[in-house]
Amino acid sequence: MGFGEDLRCPQAHAAVLRLLDSELHLMEVIKKWMGQRAKGERDFSAQLHQMSTMAEKMERPQISSGLDYISQLNKSWGVLVSQTEALSQIMKRRSEELQDGPISKLTLLIRDKKQLRKTYAEHWNLLRQELNKVTCTELEKLKSSYRQVAKDVAQTKRKFQETSKDKDRDKNKERYVKATQKLHELHNEYVLAVQAAQVYHQHHYSQMQPALLSTLQTLQQEMVLILKEILQEYFDISNLLHHEVGKIHKEMSFALTAIDPHSEYESFIHQNRSVLETPACADFDCSLLEDTDKLKPKELELNDLTVETLQHKLTATEEELLVLARTLGSQQTFVDQLELELDEEVYQFSKRHVMEESRQQVALSQGIKAKLEVQRILLKEKLDQLGSREPPVALILDTDSGSNISSTSNDKWVLEHDDIILGPLIGRGNFGEVYRGRLQADNTLVAVKSCKENLAPEHKSKFLMEARILKQYDHPNIVKLIGVCTQKQPIYIIMELVAGGDFLSFLRLEGHSLTPKTLVKMTVNVAAGMEYLESKKCIHRDLAARNCLVAEDNLVKISDFGMSRERDDGVYSAEGGLKQIPVKWTAPEALYYGRYTTQSDVWSFGVLLWETFSMGMTPYTSMNNQQTRDEVEKGYRMPAPQGCPVEISRIMNNCWQYDPQNRPTFKKIRTELCAMYNKMT
Secondary structure, eight states: OOHHHHOOSHHHHHHHHHHHHHHHHHHHHHHHHHHHHHHHHHHHHHHHHHHHHHHHHHOOOOOOOSSOOOOHHHHHHHHHHHHHHHHHHHHHHHHHHHIIIIIHHHHHHHHHHHHHHHHHHHHHHHHHHHHHIIIIIHHHHHHHHHHHHHHHHHHHHHHHHHOOSHHHHHHHHHHHHHHHHHHHHHHHHHHHHHHHHHHHHHHIIIIIHHHHHHHHHHHHHHHHHHHHHHHHHHHHHHOOOSHHHHHHHHHHHHHHHTOOTTTTTHHHHHHTOOOSOOOOOOOOOGGGGTTOSSOOTTOOOOSTTTHHHHHHHHHHHHHHHHHHHHHHHHHHHHHHHHHHHOOSOTTOHHHHHHHHHHHHHHHHHHHHHHHHHHHHHHHHHHHHHHTTSOOOOSOEEOTTTOOEEOOOOOOTTBOOGGGEEEEEEEEEOSSSEEEEEEETTTOOEEEEEEOOTTSOHHHHHHHHHHHHHHTTOOOTTBOOEEEEEOSSSSOEEEEEOOTTOBHHHHHHHHGGGSOHHHHHHHHHHHHHHHHHHHHTTEEOSOOSGGGEEEOGGGOEEEOOOTTOEEOTTSEEEOOSOOSOOOGGGSOHHHHHHOEEEHHHHHHHHHHHHHHHHTTSOOSSTTOOHHHHHHHHHHTOOOOOOTTOOHHHHHHHHHHTOSSGGGSOOHHHHHHHHHHHHHHOO
């Protein structure tokens, strides 16, 4: 029998709050009652002292009888007076002991009781809000979107099948494909959300809520024990040793002995026991599939339309789990340390309270971890089934008949290993070597990125993520993807070969021979490429001179999309999953909170401007990474390099606004740089 097992429902929670309030009221009454006793003792002491002082003032010298004789009456009187004064001091000391002991401790206990009530209510509300969010709000929102998109797919499919004109048919085909992609992505989101809701629901009712209530019961019993000790101390101080008072104190002693913290709440639990079973959890609503094709309940849909979002979702989930593991580790270490420090002293309650609250934080983190872990397993199992193969095609449309067919189409990006002639090694990347090469068909020079054969499947998937992102882009300032070779090992990504090398090395070798106008033009190239990525809702996350390449006529192209992410809302959270973060190029909100946006890319662009006009110097030259973080947080910003145009310095500082909302867009940056370029001679 206990709070965690028997007080699950909201009605029991309300009863617990009433219990806490009634106990607080009782402690306030006891404090006032003890205060009156201390005041009475103090007043009585003052009265006795006043009696002794009065007696001393009224004493008269004895009539001399010629003998050294002191009257027995005077002796007895003197004893009475002195003992009365002694009794006065005893009463005064008792009053002070009551004030400094039980009353002072009771004041602290009342404070802790109020804090316990506040903390418990906040944690209960937090748990209920999170449960409602995960099992109701988010699912209802996804179900609503699911129904609407399913209707859109059915409508676009019907229009596509009914259209006869080629022009309209192509347009309706594109709408049908996009609607289907959106439906499949929503389906996957809903499957993940339902699985997460079920795990979180079970964790809530089996671990998090019982842990909170058990913690409360432990602390409640601890407080009952403390209050018992306070009352016992009051009894010991106020016990007067004559038989009338002794009889009263004997009754009080019996009453105090009867207090047992472990059975204190049994009656309360019996009266407020939860009678309802654990409420049913949400499950996949199969009615959503009535207007859809091929989608299966509780199963992720992996195809060419959804593979990238699933890859991104898996990476984000793994990164969240990594930071959560670190958080859980530090939380558990803190709890273990408190347990070592805590002895059996009753008045260590505040530290015990902190320890129990920390345990509750651990339980909450474990619930979130369980929710994320079930999503990670679903995603990983689905993507591991794919391995290094290309994902299946979701929709292959027969444009003559308007019907769907299931045969596999040729992917223009897929190349055979024999299509590539490897040349010399030109560099090394995170996943393997980079070679110069050429295409067998037309001798086009290319860069060949290889993936080590012994890497785990998830790392190979991350290697291919750059290719999946670049497939969608076509811009003169973005490095072009030629294709991928995945039929055998090692896996290759084939990119256009940009002969000038990376922008950083170019600046260090050639920068001093370049005019300011040329440097501005090169930064216009980068801004134009980033403006294009911004329009595609792509967040680069690692924009720097080292990750740009220089082509003919000093044309700069953005490269290295290994850390890039695409998000519909333009926000990507990565709470600590990266082994190495480019601290000196990363915006504060991304460093501290893992919040990557186009605005954080703008911050990085400001650092790239500084690199450009310093001819490739290292930013924050005299600082290490930790010093850079601390100084930027305090408001420090790098001064403009020597000879840097004033307009460039102004743009840099605008890019480094602490509030992301105050930073300019890439469109505005490109416009300002173009205007500056056109004015230069």
